[in-house]
Amino acid sequence: RWPSLLKYYSHTDxxxxxxxxxxxxxxxxxxxxxxxxxxxxxxxxxVPCDGFSDIETLGCPxxxxxxxxMCILNMEGRKGLTWKYYAKKILYFLRQQNILKNLKEYLQRxxxxxxxxxxxxxxxxxxNPLSDICLKSVQAQVDDITEKVRKVLRTKNPRHPSxxxxxxxxxxxxxxxxxxxxxxxxxxxxxxxxxxxNELDYYNSLNSYIHQVLIRRTGIxxxxxxxxxxxxxxxxxxLEPVNFPSxxxxxxxxxKEGSTDIFDYTYIDAFGKGKQLTxxxxxxxxxxxxxxxxxxxxxxxxxxxxxxxxxxxxxxxESTDQSYQLLRDSLDLYLAMYxxxxxxLMLQARLYFHLGIWPExxxxxxxxxxxxxxxQHGAVGYLVQHTLEHIERRKEEVxxxxxxxxxxxxxxxxxxxxxxxxxxxxxxxxxxxxWDPACMMGHEWIRNMNVHxxxxxxxxxxxxxxxxxxxxxxxxxxxxxxxxxxREIPHPDIGRYFSEFTGIHYLANTELEVxxxxxxxxxxxxxxxxxxxxxx
Numbered sequence: 001r002w003p004s005l006l007k008y009y010s011h012t013d014x015x016x017x018x019x020x021x022x023x024x025x026x027x028x029x030x031x032x033x034x035x036x037x038x039x040x041x042x043x044x045x046x047v048p049c050d051g052f053s054d055i056e057t058l059g060c061p062x063x064x065x066x067x068x069x070m071c072i073l074n075m076e077g078r079k080g081l082t083w084k085y086y087a088k089k090i091l092y093f094l095r096q097q098n099i100l101k102n103l104k105e106y107l108q109r110x111x112x113x114x115x116x117x118x119x120x121x122x123x124x125x126x127x128n129p130l131s132d133i134c135l136k137s138v139q140a141q142v143d144d145i146t147e148k149v150r151k152v153l154r155t156k157n158p159r160h161p162s163x164x165x166x167x168x169x170x171x172x173x174x175x176x177x178x179x180x181x182x183x184x185x186x187x188x189x190x191x192x193x194x195x196x197x198n199e200l201d202y203y204n205s206l207n208s209y210i211h212q213v214l215i216r217r218t219g220i221x222x223x224x225x226x227x228x229x230x231x232x233x234x235x236x237x238x239l240e241p242v243n244f245p246s247x248x249x250x251x252x253x254x255x256k257e258g259s260t261d262i263f264d265y266t267y268i269d270a271f272g273k274g275k276q277l278t279x280x281x282x283x284x285x286x287x288x289x290x291x292x293x294x295x296x297x298x299x300x301x302x303x304x305x306x307x308x309x310x311x312x313x314x315x316x317x318e319s320t321d322q323s324y325q326l327l328r329d330s331l332d333l334y335l336a337m338y339x340x341x342x343x344x345l346m347l348q349a350r351l352y353f354h355l356g357i358w359p360e361x362x363x364x365x366x367x368x369x370x371x372x373x374x375x376q377h378g379a380v381g382y383l384v385q386h387t388l389e390h391i392e393r394r395k396e397e398v399x400x401x402x403x404x405x406x407x408x409x410x411x412x413x414x415x416x417x418x419x420x421x422x423x424x425x426x427x428x429x430x431x432x433x434x435w436d437p438a439c440m441m442g443h444e445w446i447r448n449m450n451v452h453x454x455x456x457x458x459x460x461x462x463x464x465x466x467x468x469x470x471x472x473x474x475x476x477x478x479x480x481x482x483x484x485x486x487r488e489i490p491h492p493d494i495g496r497y498f499s500e501f502t503g504i505h506y507l508a509n510t511e512l513e514v515x516x517x518x519x520x521x522x523x524x525x526x527x528x529x530x531x532x533x534x535x536x
Contacts, residue, residue, distance in 0.1 A: 002024070002067065004067060004070065005063060005064075005067060008063055023060060023061060023064060024064045024067070026060055027058075027060035027061060027064035027065045027067075027068055028064070028067075028068040028071075030058065030059070030060055030065065031065050031068035031069055031072070031087075031090075032068065032072075034090065035069070035072060035083050035086050035087050035090065036083070038086035038089070038090070039082050039085075039086060039496075039509060039510070039511055040510075040511065042086075043496070043511035043512075062094065065094075066091060066094060066095075069087045069088075069090060069091045069094075070091070072084060072087040073087050073088060073091070078488070078500055078501035078502075078503070079499070079500045080499070080500075081494060081495040081498050081499050081500060081501070081509075082495045082496070082498070082499045082509040083495075084495050085493070085494070085495025085496055086495070088130065088495075091129070091130060092129050092130060095125075095129035095130070096126055096129050096329075096332070099122060099125045099126045099129065100126065100332065100336055102122060103122045103126070103333070103336055103337075104336060106118065106119065106122060107301060107336075107337065111299055111300065111301075114299075114300040114301070115230075115300075116226050116229060116230060116241070116300055116303055117135070117138065117139065117142065117210070117226060117227075117230045118135055119300050119303065119304045119307075120210040120223065120226045120304075120307065121133065121134075121135045121138050121210055121211075122304075123208075123209075123304060123307055123308060123311075123333060124208075124209040124210050124211055124212075126329060126332070126333055127205070127209065127311065127326065127329045127330070127333075128209060128211075131211070133211045137211075138210060138211055138214065141214045142214075142227065142230055142231060142234070143234070145188060145189070145193070145231055146231050146234045146235060148188045148192065148193075149181070149184045149185050149187075149188045149231065149235060150162065150163055150184075150235070152184040152187050152188055153180065153181065153184045153235075156180060156183075156184065157177075157180055160177060160180060160181075161177065161236060162177075162181055162235040162236050170236060171236050171237070171238050172236040172237060175254060178236075178237045178252070181232065181235045181236070181237045182232065182237065182252070182268070182274065182276075185228070185231055185232065185235075185274065186273065186274040189227075189228070189231075189273075189274065190273040190274060193217060194217055195217045195218065195224065195227075196217070196218055196273065197218065197219070197220070197221065197224065197271035197272060197273075198218040198219060198220065202220060203314060203317065205311060205314050205326060207219045207220045207223060208220065208222075208223055208307060208310055208311055208314075209223075210223060210226065210227070213227060214227075219271075220248075220271065220310070221247050221248040221249070221269070221270065221271040222248040222303070222306055222307055222310065223307070224270035224271050225241060225248050225249070225250050225268075225270040225271075226241075226303070227270070228250060228268070228270040228274065229241060229250055229270075232250075237252070238253070239251065239252055239268065240253075240297040241297065241298050241302075241303050242267065242294075242295060242296070242297065242298065243294065243296075243298040243302060243303075243306060244267075244282065244286070244290070244294055244295070245286060245290060245294055246286045247269070247271070247285055247286055248271075248306065249267045249268060249269060249270075249277075249282065250267070250268040250270060251265040251266070251267050251268070251295070251297065252265060252266045252267075252268055252276075253265055254266055262279055262292050262295040263279060265295070266278070267279070267281075267282050267295075269285065272285075279295065282295075301337060304333075304337065305334070305337060305338075308330050308333045308334050308337070309334070311326060311329070311330035311333075312327065312330040312331065312334060314326060314330075315327025315328075315329075315330050315331075323355070323492070324351060324355065327351060328348075328351065331344060331347060331348045331351070335348065340372055342369055342372050342373045342376065345365055345368060345369050345372075346369055346376065346379065348365055349362050349365040349366055349369065349383055350383070352365075353383055353386070353387060356390065359387045359390050359391050359394075360391075362383065362387045363384065363387055363388075366380045366383055366384050366387070400511075400514060400515045401515065402514065402515055402516075402517065403435070403515065403516055404517065404518055405516075405518040405519065405522060406518060409437050410437050412437060412460065412461055412477075413435055413437060413461045413477075414461065414477060415432055415435070415461075415463060415477065415480060415526075416432065416435075416516075416519040416520075416522040416523045416526060417432055417433060417434070417435075417506075417508050417512060417516045417519040417520070417523060418431065418432065418433075418498065418505045418506040418507060418508055418519070418520070418523045419431065419432050419482070419505055419523055419526060419527075420482075420483045420486035420487070420489065420504070420505060420506075421463075421465065421475075421480045421481065421482065421483055422480070422481055422482070422483045422484075423475060423479055423480060424478075424479050424480065424481055425479055428467050428468060428469065429467070429468045429483055429487070429489060430465035430466060430467045430468065430473070430475070430489060431465060431466050431489045431491075431494070431498070431506050432463045432464070432465055433464050433465065433466055433497040433498070433508075433512065434463065434464030434515075434516075435461055435462065435463045435464065435516075436461065436462050437461055438458060438459055438460065438461065438462070439451060439458035439459075439460075439462045439474075439476070440462065441458075441462075441474065446458050451476070454476055454478060454479075455478060456476070456477075456478055460476055460477050460478060461476075461477040462474055462475065462476055462477065463475050463477065463480060465480075466489055466491040466493060466494060466497070467489070467491065468489050468490055468491065470490075470491055470492060472493070482526075482530055486503075486504050486505065486531070488501050489506075494506070495509075497509060497512045498512070502527075504527050504531050505523055505524075505527050507520070508520060
């Protein structure tokens, strides 16, 4: 009945299945109650960090609670969109909290017990908490590649020590035997399996996730280096990570083990098909001279820091994701490793402030920054003042504004909530989730968007729309038209506003319907008028 839960049981355990069923049933009811409450509590703002406080003190087994959330997410059809939206948010939070705990435990271990592969998997899991990623599965795929390398080695040198059953536990001392391993690895990875550096789409975040590197067989220097280093070590060759600027490398000792002479090492470029480089060639690779310190070995924590740093930079570059999820996730990871880093704490505070979410958490972060570095009092004071103003404004809010179609001031509004539209000028598909009788944006936005160049300017209805590319836009009525082929809009916030997709239009959820009480009937009438003749 519960195949996804089998891992929580042992064949030797004496289990009372009636009690287990009762516990799962009660957890399901609790999960449904909480999910149902989220839409009412958090419709008008992002789910705050304290919104999960009742989940953290669950009176039921967390794996049963998660299982119910997965059942909600996997509901068939186009119904229950709002439940799915909040179930996803709750599951995201629960899994990230668990992964963060595992990361902190990993960082507490002695350095020699911190596997580079495990660290890469933890980062991958945190940024993709709803994907089925586990160390066991990733390790199995790496083991499979390692076996392929052994097959190649066997044809070259049947007596190679890496072929022994205990291989990997003992390092191979002879440089020539190590070279045979690396040659076989290059043959398997780059010739047989066609792994390569992703030069065409270098700044894609998928290049940083180890499970995606294994699926797509491409990545960036650091992710490919982690894979390369792991396979080499399993075959008895000790490679070490080098935090080289602009291009992560590995080093392979040719002289006395532990040598501090950078010329005693050959440097390996996993991004460049395992090419072996001299010190001078490393400098040619990046186009300038670097000091000896950049050729030194780094710890697993420093490798993770660089991986997270790459994701941070990608998060800052992303323009379509208006929730800045990647930036938020990578900041969480960085601060889990370096909780007192003032620069990143300030970035996190500014980000939450910019998004208008979690003002209480912003104050906590700012208080921490002030304690760490009093010289930041100017920036801290500014953010504290404006955050307190935000909290006060929120207290003064008197509930949602209700817009009636029958009001005289709304008589020019032609379209209604839930209709699938097309933008006449830019061609994108979208769904309406709000409207104003005239443009409500400030003068600067109106000027920047060149609204006055429109025939009706800002004095016409404007619509809040969710766009198929994941963005939210504010479109003039004259720029929208009915979509002749309405289809689902794949937007991450669709469930925040709508409960169901009928195949032609969206149905507003309870909270949105309260704000636009007369729109549903108009939407149904419009759909009947426009699409029914075509269907017949």
